[in-house]
Amino acid sequence: MSDVRFNWPTLVGTEREHVAEAIGNQSLSGDGPWTVRSSERLAAITGSSRVLLTSSCTQALELAAILLDLTPGDEVIMPSYTFVSTANAFVLRGAVPVFVDVEPGTMNIDAALIEAAVTERTRAIAVVHYAGVACAMGEIGAIAERHGLAVVEDAAQAIDARYEDRHLGAIGTFGTFSFHDTKNVTSGGEGGALLVNDERYWDRARIVREKGTNRSLFLEGLVDKYSWVDVGSSFLMAELNAAFLAAQLDALDAITRTRLAAWRRYRALLEPLVRSGALEVGEIPPYATHNAHLHFVKARDGAERNALIAWLREAGITAPFHYVPLHSAPGGRKFGRFHGEDAWTTREAARLVRLPLFHGIDDETQRRVVAAIASFYAS
Numbered sequence: 001m002s003d004v005r006f007n008w009p010t011l012v013g014t015e016r017e018h019v020a021e022a023i024g025n026q027s028l029s030g031d032g033p034w035t036v037r038s039s040e041r042l043a044a045i046t047g048s049s050r051v052l053l054t055s056s057c058t059q060a061l062e063l064a065a066i067l068l069d070l071t072p073g074d075e076v077i078m079p080s081y082t083f084v085s086t087a088n089a090f091v092l093r094g095a096v097p098v099f100v101d102v103e104p105g106t107m108n109i110d111a112a113l114i115e116a117a118v119t120e121r122t123r124a125i126a127v128v129h130y131a132g133v134a135c136a137m138g139e140i141g142a143i144a145e146r147h148g149l150a151v152v153e154d155a156a157q158a159i160d161a162r163y164e165d166r167h168l169g170a171i172g173t174f175g176t177f178s179f180h181d182t183k184n185v186t187s188g189g190e191g192g193a194l195l196v197n198d199e200r201y202w203d204r205a206r207i208v209r210e211k212g213t214n215r216s217l218f219l220e221g222l223v224d225k226y227s228w229v230d231v232g233s234s235f236l237m238a239e240l241n242a243a244f245l246a247a248q249l250d251a252l253d254a255i256t257r258t259r260l261a262a263w264r265r266y267r268a269l270l271e272p273l274v275r276s277g278a279l280e281v282g283e284i285p286p287y288a289t290h291n292a293h294l295h296f297v298k299a300r301d302g303a304e305r306n307a308l309i310a311w312l313r314e315a316g317i318t319a320p321f322h323y324v325p326l327h328s329a330p331g332g333r334k335f336g337r338f339h340g341e342d343a344w345t346t347r348e349a350a351r352l353v354r355l356p357l358f359h360g361i362d363d364e365t366q367r368r369v370v371a372a373i374a375s376f377y378a379s
């Protein structure tokens, strides 16, 4: 029996011909025809008209942080249960991540705790839609409005997922996506996008992304020569990646549909274990339409979770844990602080394990995974 990997990159079959066409175009750097096509497609999917492809979600977050003009000591409220880039993007600008607790059911930031963490230095709220499940965007938007804060949606995992009828990433001031090969949609390994939902940032966003020059405006005929006008860096996605991405964006409906079918299959197969109290599974709030980015289960505690991971490994199944809370890491202690009580973040992160889930996972593989989990609890 072959091993069960946690992830295989999504492949829909049309990537090769798209990439071959991009090579044939002999226009390989950023902002060529495939970038235009993928950006337009992403705009249609998300409903956000201002899309910039980047070469990672990390870069999109860094670009958003530059646009916010943060000064050292400014604060950004965020969950501690997230990937390091959510925090690092702001730390690079001298800002302080202020971590607040998560809701255990979704592992998303607990919106009810955000307002108490606001100080006169707070500039933004960075939310993470964990597993492609929406944060409480209505409540979060209202807090941001009351205090004049920007909202950055780290939608790295959230392509084709919604809060009510709005696509995630298109709701806050900025939204960021990842097209890394572990995500539902990949641009060929690494890639990302920034949605600029507040038009006041749009012109500057294009300048900062183009090394601080107004080259994009020049190419559109809006200025008659281009020069260095602001801070900036090189954030563009290469054409080969944009071509790869276009193939997958065209197949997005099918990608999401097959992932959701696999996610629901796990739910059904796990039901007896959940009912017996052996395991817990995540919650999907009524306002969220998710994209089955990942399926996690929670063991009773960290020791049991680690034993389960080892048991599955023995059975040839890779089922990893996920984020180690940032406030407990050396970088988190050095650059950030936790506001309020850590009632759930550390405890819940320690007992969470992700099950193999990828485009094309079959019924037999999922049954094997759940049978191995059941045998752990029966042992």
Ligand SMILES: Cc1ncc(COP(=O)(O)O)c(C=O)c1O
Pocket (backbone or CB within 6 Å): 055, 056, 057, 058, 059, 082, 083, 085, 086, 128, 154, 156, 157, 177, 178, 179, 180, 191, 192
């Ligand atoms: C929540 C979150 N934000 C940001 C990132 C960074 O994405 P990228 O690898 O595209 O830079 C990840 C990557 O897994 C992530 O999970």
